Amino acid sequence: MFHFKEVKYKNILNIEYLVIPGKKVTSIIGESGSGKTTLLRHLNKLISYDEGEILYKNHSLREIDSMELRRKVIMLPQTPAIFNGTIKDNLLIGLKFSDKSMVEDVELLRVLQLVHLNKTLTEDAEKLSGGEKQRLGLGRVLLMNPEVSLLDEPSSALDEETENLIIEKIVQFSRKQQKTLVMVTHSKKIAEAYSDFIVEIKEGKVVHQRGK
Numbered sequence: 073m074f075h076f077k078e079v080k081y082k083n084i085l086n087i088e089y090l091v092i093p094g095k096k097v098t099s100i101i102g103e104s105g106s107g108k109t110t111l112l113r114h115l116n117k118l119i120s121y122d123e124g125e126i127l128y129k130n131h132s133l134r135e136i137d138s139m140e141l142r143r144k145v146i147m148l149p150q151t152p153a154i155f156n157g158t159i160k161d162n163l164l165i166g167l168k169f170s171d172k173s174m175v176e177d178v179e180l181l182r183v184l185q186l187v188h189l190n191k192t193l194t195e196d197a198e199k200l201s202g203g204e205k206q207r208l209g210l211g212r213v214l215l216m217n218p219e220v221s222l223l224d225e226p227s228s229a230l231d232e233e234t235e236n237l238i239i240e241k242i243v244q245f246s247r248k249q250q251k252t253l254v255m256v257t258h259s260k261k262i263a264e265a266y267s268d269f270i271v272e273i274k275e276g277k278v279v280h281q282r283g284k
């Protein structure tokens with residue numbers, strides 16, 4: 073789905089060749105500062121490479137309109153933006169952005185359950201803890217159900233048990249819907265357990281890419 077050829081970005085990324093497969097779960101692993109987030113940001117056109125080429129479905133990212141791309145490829149940053157308002161407002165805002173039709177409360181509650189957020193829809197989102205805000209952000213992306221989800225350390229603020237539960241559900245959901253999931257994770261264990269494809273980065277270079 074994404075092809076990298078001789079891609080250079082500042083002195084941060086230098087990727088000779090990388091393929092991220094469609095309709096699969098890919099984990100990006102590597103030490104802190106190795107360039108994982110920078111790679112993910114490229115896939116969402118939040119930054120642009122200096123040299124080489126990144127193709128999305130065989131089209132250069134340079135030629136794809138950023139807003140158009142971001143309707144299909146949604147990135148959840150490590151610390152998702154939470155807006156003034158209720159949990160419901162914060163879930164629905166993604167749908168408004170992507171021009172998708174609105175959904176019933178019962179569907180919103182199902183998503184909250186999926187991300188283990190045991191709250192009511194009318195609660196003030198600002199009052200949630202860091203980990204709860206992260207899960208709300210995940211819920212927002214799940215509801216949008218994009219073609220490609222880019223998750224940057226989606227479970228960094230969670231304890232190990234909750235982390236496993238949530239990643240398992242997200243992966244199941246993505247597989248069932250035949251969507252593409254790319255997640256950055258600090259945990260080799262999570263990468264091994266849940267992904268079809270693992271990319272390891274070291275100092276901006278891909279040192280391993282392998283299917284399982």
Ligand SMILES: Nc1ncnc2c1ncn2[C@@H]1O[C@H](COP(=O)(O)OP(=O)(O)OP(=O)(O)O)[C@@H](O)[C@H]1O
Pocket residue numbers: 084102103104105106107108109110111
């Ligand atoms: N906007 C920027 N300008 C200059 N350098 C940057 C910028 N963003 C990131 N970097 C640098 O690029 C390198 C890679 O950063 P990146 O955030 O991609 O790493 P990471 O692997 O995601 O790290 P972590 O696991 O700690 O989140 C780091 O050395 C970082 O300091």
